[in-house]
Amino acid sequence: MSASLQSTLKGFCNNRVWRSIFRRAPARTNRTRSIAIFGNLFLHALPVKVREKSLRVRATYYLGSFSFFLFVVLTLTGIMLMFYYHPAAPKAYNDMKDLRFVVSEGIFLRNLHRLAAQAMVLAVFWHMFHVFYRGGYKPPHEFNWVIGVVLLLLTLFLSYTGYLLPWDQLAFWAITVGTNIISYIPILGKPTRFLLLGGHEIGENALLRFFVLHCVILPLAMIVLIALHFWRIQKDGGLTIRESDERK
Amino acid sequence: MSENRKFEAGIGSDFSKDPVRIVFITKKTSAKVRGVLRDQVMSYPHVVLREIIAFELLTIVLVLMALFWDAPLEQLANPLLTPNPAKAPWYFLGLQELLHYFPPIVAGVLIPVLIIIGLVAIPYFDLNVKGEPLWNARRTPRLRIFCGIVLIFLMFFGVYKAWSIFVTTAIIAALAVAGYFVPAGRGSAIEYLRSRSLPWWLMTWFIIMACILTIIGTFFRGPGWSWVWPWR
Ligand code: HEM
Numbered sequence: 269m270s271a272s273l274q275s276t277l278k279g280f281c282n283n284r285v286w287r288s289i290f291r292r293a294p295a296r297t298n299r300t301r302s303i304a305i306f307g308n309l310f311l312h313a314l315p316v317k318v319r320e321k322s323l324r325v326r327a328t329y330y331l332g333s334f335s336f337f338l339f340v341v342l343t344l345t346g347i348m349l350m351f352y353y354h355p356a357a358p359k360a361y362n363d364m365k366d367l368r369f370v371v372s373e374g375i376f377l378r379n380l381h382r383l384a385a386q387a388m389v390l391a392v393f394w395h396m397f398h399v400f401y402r403g404g405y406k407p408p409h410e411f412n413w414v415i416g417v418v419l420l421l422l423t424l425f426l427s428y429t430g431y432l433l434p435w436d437q438l439a440f441w442a443i444t445v446g447t448n449i450i451s452y453i454p455i456l457g458k459p460t461r462f463l464l465l466g467g468h469e470i471g472e473n474a475l476l477r478f479f480v481l482h483c484v485i486l487p488l489a490m491i492v493l494i495a496l497h498f499w500r501i502q503k504d505g506g507l508t509i510r511e512s513d514e515r516k
Numbered sequence: 517m518s519e520n521r522k523f524e525a526g527i528g529s530d531f532s533k534d535p536v537r538i539v540f541i542t543k544k545t546s547a548k549v550r551g552v553l554r555d556q557v558m559s560y561p562h563v564v565l566r567e568i569i570a571f572e573l574l575t576i577v578l579v580l581m582a583l584f585w586d587a588p589l590e591q592l593a594n595p596l597l598t599p600n601p602a603k604a605p606w607y608f609l610g611l612q613e614l615l616h617y618f619p620p621i622v623a624g625v626l627i628p629v630l631i632i633i634g635l636v637a638i639p640y641f642d643l644n645v646k647g648e649p650l651w652n653a654r655r656t657p658r659l660r661i662f663c664g665i666v667l668i669f670l671m672f673f674g675v676y677k678a679w680s681i682f683v684t685t686a687i688i689a690a691l692a693v694a695g696y697f698v699p700a701g702r703g704s705a706i707e708y709l710r711s712r713s714l715p716w717w718l719m720t721w722f723i724i725m726a727c728i729l730t731i732i733g734t735f736f737r738g739p740g741w742s743w744v745w746p747w748r
Contacts, residue, residue, distance in 0.1 A: 316560075318562070323563065358592055406639065411639075441599055454621070454625075
């Protein structure tokens, strides 16, 4: 039984159609396994081979991976939420009510998006602290750390712009508190706040601007910088292995 | 191996060796290249599989939580009805707590900008590249500078009556200074603290401070940003 299953699978992976899609034979030799990575648009973010020590859970706790996966989950659920959302006051609020009471599984969708957003902030912070304590920022990784700081700011700003979108009291006043701080910046403060809100007060213009930032500009910036971050890990020669781990 | 060989060359298909192979040797300068055997594995399937498992675990946890927890939704936004207190999202509550102590220009602008500059600068100070313990060399001058700076900070916190920050900073600084006085080879916990570097202490102070301020801002602040006990 299992032998025939295996040969069926083999046949499934080793024919013209399969090869036309993946551009390689089944990944059973080191050559085809290499091609599986660098011949694939998505997987070639990974190096072809990695040090076994950098695979240990303790080396990363997969925190960077979790940050990335949360971003993926947020993108997917976010796109689905956009089908039900109008960035207009007070329609945006009614859309939230509809998600809860009208759209089937709408509340589940919103819960997922909100949870993943909180989790991503946590994961990114934790990832940063973990990298710090492992010394992952040391040469040649310095600039990837700087990219990371920008990623952290983007994550916070993404989360923050999303906070306004439900247009409820919680959203409105949280953004009021935050944007008031901006106006304390000397000289640039007031114009910056005006630019961000599209006016002096938080209203429909601010909602629209936050929507565009949250759904278009910041995610695009995030995608570019995450790609840069991963590419740099590869170019910098893989993850940092501490001397103390080297001996084990 | 004969004595007068000036080079060594080889080819190999062992994936676990570094692929450093081509060497040109001119005249007498000879280069010797050796593949270093390392603990390498193929990313496919080893990394790919692990990442898939991580993703699945994450999905399971998220879905379970999303089933039992509901995203909050309050009343429609109303600019005329200010809630008391109005709170920022949780990850900014540490900053909002700072606003309670310090003037807005300090808490809202100066401190965040300094934090960002500090974070960006971390890899460019070679302070921690070796991770040298704080009290390894030049002990006494370092102790003077360290205590001096801590005292200035404590005075600053005291002037603004930021007692939560004051106490936390004092405790962490005392732990750091304790390493100066405790002789080597006493208990593993003390030894651990003794062997920490200055950046380690700075980052640890920053993280603990941020956590404490965030927790206070989230749970212990009520109307008018007055102190409340969450269980009352
Ligand atoms: C959206 C946010 C981020 C994503 C998706 C992300 C993703 C990753 C991933 C997948 C890795 C590989 C291994 C690991 O998990 O540690 C990594 C490594 C790294 N990350 Fe991030 N990261 C993010 C934010 C940050 C931040 C905020 C920093 C620091 C300020 C940072 C600095 C680094 C550095 C220096 C490395 C290399 C570590 C080493 O060599 O050991 N990253 N990142």
